[in-house]
Structures are given as C-alpha cells and as structure tokens.
Amino acid sequence: MFDDLQGKRVLVTGSTAGIGLDVARSLVKAGARVVLHGSRHADEAEALLAELSAPEQVSYLQADVRDTQQCEVLVNQAVERMGGLDVLINNAGGLGGRQGLEGIDDDFFDNVIDLNIRSVVMVTRFAIPHLRASAKHSQQTSSVITTGSIAGREGGGMGACLYGGSKAMVHNLHRNWVKEFTKDNIRFNTVAPGTIDTAFHEDKSDDLKKTIAGSIAMGRFGQCHEMAPTYLYLASHAASGYITGQVIDVNGGQMCP
Numbered sequence: 001m002f003d004d005l006q007g008k009r010v011l012v013t014g015s016t017a018g019i020g021l022d023v024a025r026s027l028v029k030a031g032a033r034v035v036l037h038g039s040r041h042a043d044e045a046e047a048l049l050a051e052l053s054a055p056e057q058v059s060y061l062q063a064d065v066r067d068t069q070q071c072e073v074l075v076n077q078a079v080e081r082m083g084g085l086d087v088l089i090n091n092a093g094g095l096g097g098r099q100g101l102e103g104i105d106d107d108f109f110d111n112v113i114d115l116n117i118r119s120v121v122m123v124t125r126f127a128i129p130h131l132r133a134s135a136k137h138s139q140q141t142s143s144v145i146t147t148g149s150i151a152g153r154e155g156g157g158m159g160a161c162l163y164g165g166s167k168a169m170v171h172n173l174h175r176n177w178v179k180e181f182t183k184d185n186i187r188f189n190t191v192a193p194g195t196i197d198t199a200f201h202e203d204k205s206d207d208l209k210k211t212i213a214g215s216i217a218m219g220r221f222g223q224c225h226e227m228a229p230t231y232l233y234l235a236s237h238a239a240s241g242y243i244t245g246q247v248i249d250v251n252g253g254q255m256c257p
C-alpha cells in the first residue's frame, strides 16, 4: 500500500516517542526517507535510529520547536540532509501541564501556545518554499499533515483549555492555508487523535484511565500503530491527492463530529 511513498522526503517533528515514532517507523517501512526530530540530544537518539535499521533512510535532528529560530534551522537541516522536502508532519506538541483558567500566568500561556502553535506555524512557514518546489518538480501534490486533537473539537479535559484551544487553532490554520497554497499544489490535513496510549497520559491514575476508556465507544485507548496508517494515507499523493483541508478523527468512536 502507498507505493508512491518510496523515496519521498519526510520530516516528522516529535518522532522520538509515541505517535510520531510509529509514523516514522511506518514511513521507513514504506520506503520513505525520514528525518526524525525531538528535543533529546542526538546521542540519545542513536539507539532509536539503530532500531529503525535503515541508516541510509533515516537521520535525527534535535530542536526545541517552541523557538522560531530553532524551527528554521530544523527545516533547513532536514532539507539539506534529504535534498528537499515532499511531506511535512507537524506532530510535536503536548499538554504542557494542567492549569485552571484562574491559575494561568504568562509563562504557562507562552509554553502551551509556543509548543502547539508557534511550532506548527513556524515549521510550516519555513517548509513552504521546499514543499512548493517539490510539487512543482514532481507535478504531484506535496503534503502537510499536522496532529490536532479531539480536544480541539470538544475543548479538552480539566485544566487543558489552552491545549484544547491551541489544537482547535491548528485545525483552523489548515483551512486557511488551503486557501493560500492550493495554487502551489500543497495539501494540508489534520489528524485528530482521540485518547491514544502514550506518555501523554502518564499523569493519569489507572482509575481515571478506566473511566476514560469507558467513555470511548470501542471501550479502550487507541494504540500508536492504529494512528500511523492515516498519516501515510494523507502523505501519499496516489491515495489522497484530492483531499485537503480535512480533519480526520481517529478516536475509536470517542466523538463523532
């Protein structure tokens, strides 16, 4: 499946763990060239690269994507390593802690917004010229896929108003970029996970996890390997070349928008 991903040049932000790592792994299996990214030092990612066992296909870059300058360096280095960019996957993000509205100070605000919004806006901004060039050269669409969230649909859990709001903004940013960049043959889609079993939920007790699982039609958390195929589908021009501006919910029926 997704044969046209063979040789595609893909940057996956936030791919040292969780959903992003599984997406990167699946892309490598599909024959893509992948730059993995995370906040960990390159030495710590060595084991990860070895595990992917495709040294010619993968490399790793460290950057804190809350910082605009680091976003620019990340994109430029990824392009340098792969000789261009066909697909950008903005997956880095996170809760950034929980805080009720009355407890939100400037530091908390900046951290959540920088992590989930600045990162997506700036990495995409610096990637656009390369994605445009890729589409022009290949005469096929290039693709931006960003990880949104069910929280962007329903507001997020207690103490996560900024996280939920930031993910709603991610969903909407893409709708705008469709208007600006479809002429350049760049597609923009969002994957909105429900509750997926990753470190994201490590602050929750087992009882709370059970309660949440009970609120999901399928009665369980999703697994990372159940997320990755949707990203590959949206990355593949052959599979999804006419799909842009969509939010694809992968949530076991937790919410049916």
Ligand code: NAD
Residues within 6 Å of the ligand: 013, 014, 015, 016, 017, 018, 019, 020, 037, 038, 039, 040, 063, 064, 065, 066, 091, 092, 093, 094, 095, 115, 147, 148, 149, 150, 151, 192, 193, 194, 195, 196, 197, 198, 199, 200, 201
């Ligand atoms: P995770 O914690 O396992 O992975 C997060 C990844 O982002 C890691 O690779 C980490 O290195 C990277 N990252 C975090 N902060 C960073 C920073 N400042 N700079 C660079 N990299 C940074 O979590 P996950 O659950 O796999 O989350 C991946 C994405 O999915 C996030 O955008 C998250 O908001 C979203 N999401 C997760 C769930 C869920 O239930 N797990 C639900 C909805 C959305």
